[in-house]
Amino acid sequence: MMKNITNPVSDEKISRLILKSYFEDLYDAVSSDVIIAGAGPSGLYCAILLAQKGFKVTVLDKKLSPGGGIWGGAMSFNRVILQKDVEGILKELEIPYKEEENALIVSSISFASSLIAKTTSFNNIKIFNLISVVDLYYIDEKISGVVVNNSAIELQKLHVDPMVLVSRAVLDATGHEAVLVNLYNKRTKVDLVNEFFMNAEKGEEDVINNTKMIAPGLFVSGMAANNVYGGYRMGPIFGGMLLSGKKAAKLISDYLNAH
Numbered sequence: 355m356m357k358n359i360t361n362p363v364s365d366e367k368i369s370r371l372i373l374k375s376y377f378e379d380l381y382d383a384v385s386s387d388v389i390i391a392g393a394g395p396s397g398l399y400c401a402i403l404l405a406q407k408g409f410k411v412t413v414l415d416k417k418l419s420p421g422g423g424i425w426g427g428a429m430s431f432n433r434v435i436l437q438k439d440v441e442g443i444l445k446e447l448e449i450p451y452k453e454e455e456n457a458l459i460v461s462s463i464s465f466a467s468s469l470i471a472k473t474t475s476f477n478n479i480k481i482f483n484l485i486s487v488v489d490l491y492y493i494d495e496k497i498s499g500v501v502v503n504n505s506a507i508e509l510q511k512l513h514v515d516p517m518v519l520v521s522r523a524v525l526d527a528t529g530h531e532a533v534l535v536n537l538y539n540k541r542t543k544v545d546l547v548n549e550f551f552m553n554a555e556k557g558e559e560d561v562i563n564n565t566k567m568i569a570p571g572l573f574v575s576g577m578a579a580n581n582v583y584g585g586y587r588m589g590p591i592f593g594g595m596l597l598s599g600k601k602a603a604k605l606i607s608d609y610l611n612a613h
């Protein structure tokens with residue numbers, strides 16, 4: 355019978371190629387300029403801007419799909435709103451949008467997928483899903499990387515030791531949980547306030563103002579920043595998340611250039 359596939363790939367070869375490719379990348383990611391914990395909108399956009407400046411970036415997300423809280427839109431209705439202030443960013447990321455009543459309406463599916471596609475187009479960004487950041491790596495009085503474990507191991511609460519990935523700067527972009535800042539706070543107290551009630555206009559201003567360096571080498575962006583500093587939450591509007599990622603990229607690149 356005529357074969358439809360003229361270049362068949364054996365099971366053995368599939369295993370070999372996947373393991374070689376994945377572990378080459380993971381080996382390379384043992385040391386980066388910046389580690390970003392959380393592949394939501396603020397973390398991904400920050401990664402893109404840092405990569406454009408030439409930094410080597412590793413993005414880690416504990417879940418199966420990068421994109422964080424974008425996918426679900428509002429209450430599972432797959433649309434999000436962005437302010438006209440970020441129209442230029444949507445064009446740059448090639449995300450389709452519709453303007454109505456002086457605001458931009460975007461499909462959460464195209465927002466998340468375009469942001470992920472853009473992130474994966476950079477050779478100097480490595481993105482790993484299903485890897486959980488479980489601690490900070492702290493050397494010489496500064497944050498110098500993160501401690502990671504396989505998410506499945508974490509979910510099962512198995513007693514399996516984690517490993518370290520080193521970097522010159524770390525961004526906590528873990529959203530509402532602010533995981534890394536909370537881990538830092540366990541050892542060195544920072545004034546953790548918790549996010550405030552919902553108010554889109556206030557929350558969107560807050561998230562940019564609250565994007566800061568928490569400690570030498572540790573930065574916070576997005577919903578995590580509002581959680582740390584008591585900013586309002588803002589519901590399904592996302593311009594502030596992109597602008598927070600942009601501010602984080604500026605703070606991190608200034609820090610890296612000065613150290």
Ligand code: 48H
Nearest residue numbers: 392394395396415416422423487528529576577587588589
């Ligand atoms: C690795 C982790 C870990 C960990 C969590 O929540 P996100 O989308 O983050 P932001 O801040 O970029 O965007 C916030 C936005 O999505 C949102 O929630 C809004 C606008 N809410 C408003 C409101 O009123 O509720 O993404 C964070 C990512 C997720 O993908 C997590 O899986 C990941 O971080 N993450 N990754 N190690 N320990 N913890």
